[in-house]
Amino acid sequence: MFNVLSYIIGIISLxxxxxxxxxxxxxxNWIALPLIVIGLIIGQISSSDGGRNFCLVILLIAAVRLTLGGGIF
Structure with missing residues (x-):
């Protein structure tokens, strides 16, 4: 159940x-980051790690975009 919830939060963040x-x-991205972290925490609680890994990929995309844009743009 937690894995499905983590996927849903990950899709909303995506x-x-x-x-x-x-x-x-x-x-x-600053709005999406707290959602991604919540998805990571819920995915960590789950027995499966698919939702957590999905949220990690989204976190990587958001972090790279923030880095390239200087944090704002």
Whole structure:
């Protein structure tokens, strides 16, 4: 159950992170980061690690985008 919940939170975060790759929308990653962390924590509680790994990939995408944009853009 926790794994499914982690996937759902990851998909919601992905919906926020994808448009945030557009220039001047990088601030949306700051909204997605807390959701991704919550998904990671819930995925860690789960017996399966698929949801956690999915959230880690989304976290990597958001972190790279924030790094390239200087944290805001």
């Amino acid at each position: 919906v926020i992170v994808i448009p945030a790759t557009i220039p001047f929308l990088g601030w949306a």
